[in-house]
Amino acid sequence: MKIIDKTRIANKLISADAPTQLIFFTDLDDTLLDARDYGFEPARSIMGELEARNIPLILLTSKSAAEVFALRDAMGNRHPFGTENGSVIFIPQGYFNAVGVEKPAAATDYEIRRVGLDYETICAMLHRLRDQKGYQFRGFSDMSVAEVIEITGLTQVQAQEAKQRESTEAILWQDSTENLREFEIWLKSQELTLLSGGRFLHVMPAQADKALAMNFLMQSYRSMFPDKIWKTIAFGDGGNDLRMLEAADVGIVVPHVNGYHIQVQNPCRIECDEIASHGWVKAAEWILGLTTGAHKNG
Numbered sequence: 349m350k351i352i353d354k355t356r357i358a359n360k361l362i363s364a365d366a367p368t369q370l371i372f373f374t375d376l377d378d379t380l381l382d383a384r385d386y387g388f389e390p391a392r393s394i395m396g397e398l399e400a401r402n403i404p405l406i407l408l409t410s411k412s413a414a415e416v417f418a419l420r421d422a423m424g425n426r427h428p429f430g431t432e433n434g435s436v437i438f439i440p441q442g443y444f445n446a447v448g449v450e451k452p453a454a455a456t457d458y459e460i461r462r463v464g465l466d467y468e469t470i471c472a473m474l475h476r477l478r479d480q481k482g483y484q485f486r487g488f489s490d491m492s493v494a495e496v497i498e499i500t501g502l503t504q505v506q507a508q509e510a511k512q513r514e515s516t517e518a519i520l521w522q523d524s525t526e527n528l529r530e531f532e533i534w535l536k537s538q539e540l541t542l543l544s545g546g547r548f549l550h551v552m553p554a555q556a557d558k559a560l561a562m563n564f565l566m567q568s569y570r571s572m573f574p575d576k577i578w579k580t581i582a583f584g585d586g587g588n589d590l591r592m593l594e595a596a597d598v599g600i601v602v603p604h605v606n607g608y609h610i611q612v613q614n615p616c617r618i619e620c621d622e623i624a625s626h627g628w629v630k631a632a633e634w635i636l637g638l639t640t641g642a643h644k645n646g
């Protein structure tokens with residue numbers, strides 16, 4: 349694991365004047381979730397330690413809410429989370445009155461904050477444009493569950509969950525590259541953007557970004573706990589994590605299976621050697637070790 353740079357990180361996270369409060373923001377796929385089996389077993393004990401030390405672990409993912417709910421339950425995570433690249437933020441009802449004091453309200457009650465347009469509106473706009481221009485593309489909203497299964501290889505339940513979108517539409521582009529460029533220009537004029545995700549293209553609000561979601565949540569934490577000195581630790585592996593990793597106090601970069609790290613411009617960063625979940629665990633352990641009891645002599 350490459351730590352850049354150790355002194356600078358220590359100075360940032362350990363304050364002589366007051367105890368600092370850490371908060372972790374993490375991507376899921378290939379970052380916290382194992383790159384091979386999508387499990388999180390190796391991280392379970394450290395997640396318990398975060399909870400014991402009142403360090404919130406915030407999940408920020410491109411997954412849909414339906415996909416995150418089950419995972420979050422399995423992790424025993426009670427904190428806010430962001431889905432679809434931070435375009436939707438879920439805050440457990442009463443969380444910012446209760447965090448660190450008592451357990452939250454029923455997990456089904458959330459305050460939901462959406463950035464930009466909602467899914468139905470985005471789909472309606474796309475369908476209208478397709479009617480006008482004759483573009484050839486199919487989105488999840490056009491497809492049956494069976495069709496999604498056929499294209500993606502997901503299970504019945506996964507396909508149903510993947511279809512429950514809040515603010516991003518996955519499309520299969522079946523038209524020319526020239527028309528795709530025209531389509532992108534139109535998206536931009538509508539404050540929408542296109543993110544390539546392998547087989548599908550994702551149409552999403554231009555304002556959706558994990559860094560903005562992180563900043564939004566930090567405003568709430570800071571205003572709720574003005575006496576604490578909050579320090580953000582962000583974990584990610586992909587291009588959609590980049591701005592979050594650069595905006596955090598410490599950015600932790602998990603490599604892809606082929607060893608490739610994304611290039612992050614943050615003077616305080618850790619480049620893990622190991623892929624998810626082990627790289628995540630090692631870096632988290634180092635951060636926790638660095639800050640254990642660190643303020644007591646301050």
Ligand SMILES: [Mg+2]
Nearest residue numbers: 375377378586
């Ligand atoms: Mg990822």
